[in-house]
Amino acid sequence: MSPNRTKTRNAVPGTGTTTGGPGTRRRKYAPIFAALGDETRLAIVTKLANGKPSSIAHLTEGTHVTRQAITKHLHVLEKAHIVRSTRSGRESLFALDPEPIREAGEFVELMSKRWDEALLRLKSLVED
Amino acid sequence: MSDCIEKQIELKAPISRVWRAITDHREFGTWFKVNLEGPFVPGEVSRGKMTHPGYEHVTWTAVVKELKPETLFSFTWHPYAIDPNVDYSNEPQTVIEFRLSEVNGGTLLVITECGFDKIPADRRAEAFRMDEKGWAAQLKNIEKHVS
Numbered sequence: 243m244s245p246n247r248t249k250t251r252n253a254v255p256g257t258g259t260t261t262g263g264p265g266t267r268r269r270k271y272a273p274i275f276a277a278l279g280d281e282t283r284l285a286i287v288t289k290l291a292n293g294k295p296s297s298i299a300h301l302t303e304g305t306h307v308t309r310q311a312i313t314k315h316l317h318v319l320e321k322a323h324i325v326r327s328t329r330s331g332r333e334s335l336f337a338l339d340p341e342p343i344r345e346a347g348e349f350v351e352l353m354s355k356r357w358d359e360a361l362l363r364l365k366s367l368v369e370d
Numbered sequence: 371m372s373d374c375i376e377k378q379i380e381l382k383a384p385i386s387r388v389w390r391a392i393t394d395h396r397e398f399g400t401w402f403k404v405n406l407e408g409p410f411v412p413g414e415v416s417r418g419k420m421t422h423p424g425y426e427h428v429t430w431t432a433v434v435k436e437l438k439p440e441t442l443f444s445f446t447w448h449p450y451a452i453d454p455n456v457d458y459s460n461e462p463q464t465v466i467e468f469r470l471s472e473v474n475g476g477t478l479l480v481i482t483e484c485g486f487d488k489i490p491a492d493r494r495a496e497a498f499r500m501d502e503k504g505w506a507a508q509l510k511n512i513e514k515h516v517s
Contacts, residue, residue: 275373275487350486353449354375357481361379363401364479368383368391 274346277322282307283315287324287338295328295335373487381477385470388477389440392468404430412437416445420452428452435465443468449489462488 277283286301302312316336319325323342327334381388391397395406399418403425406418412434420428432447446463464485471478 346486349489350373350375353483353486354377357375357377357483360402361377361479361481363403364391365379365381367397367401368381368387368477 273322274324274342277318277324278343280315280318282311283319286312286315286319287343290325290336290338291340293338295330295337297330297333297335299333301336374482374484375486377481379479379481380473381479383477385440385472385477388470388479389443392479393437393443406430410434410437410443410445425452427454429454432466433463440470442470449483449486461490464489 278287282305285305289301290296298309298312298316301316302309305312307315316325316327320327320336323339325336326339327336329335383391391401393410395409395416395418398404398410399406399421403422404418404420406416408416410416414434416430416432416434418430420426420430428451430447431451432445435444435446436442444465444467446465448458448461449464451458451461462485464483466481466483469480469482471480
């Protein structure tokens with residue numbers, strides 16, 4: 243979890259703290275959804291879901307996909323900030339950052355809750 | 371992960387009643403908690419002040435798409451566009467559809483809202499901040515009501 247996002251999350255209501263202020267990276271959900279909309283990448287995310295950083299070699303194991311393809315998919319995930327890479331000696335290790343996926347889901351959940359509340363009011367209006 | 375919300379509800383009321391409740395701008399306003407300035411007209415902007423506790427400062431804006439009598443009502447909007455200091459006009463919108471059908475002597479209402487994948491991520495944090503405010507105001511209302 244990046245410290246930057248933690249700060250945003252804990253912003254005190256009503257203090258006028260603005261999100262997306264100077265220096266805050268403005269991201270879109272689209273790359274997150276797009277990055278997850280692929281079977282191979284979804285498989286990579288599933289493999290990384292145990293929280294352990296993995297090498298490209300490890301992620302290629304047991305798949306019918308080439309090392310090059312896995313590398314390409316990892317870059318897509320990295321660009322969407324779903325996966326982060328660190329260097330360990332000569333090889334790169336890739337780890338999952340669960341935050342973006344959770345954020346995208348939570349927003350939709352909140353909107354969903356809003357509809358539930360509105361529909362209950364609609365129900366009592368038409369059924370009375 | 372889906373970028374759509376889908377809600378279904380069976381209402382014990384005739385389809386004509388439900389149609390009126392969702393397409394008459396005054397009736398829509400009572401359950402959606404917005405004070406709309408005028409009737410819904412396809413292709414035109416619908417606007418009004420929110421009446422939802424905690425959101426009274428927000429102007430609700432939508433663009434009406436379709437009005438197929440007793441069948442389909444649709445519009446587009448900026449979900450959670452509640453910060454008066456932010457210009458949302460250049461951001462993508464979600465599409466909301468209300469579909470009606472007769473079922474068991476009542477009405478089945480299916481609502482879908484699609485297009486969340488295009489919404490800026492930093493809106494999420496804002497939504498949560500504002501949501502807390504909204505809930506606090508709701509709780510106060512309940513407290514007033516029961517005391």
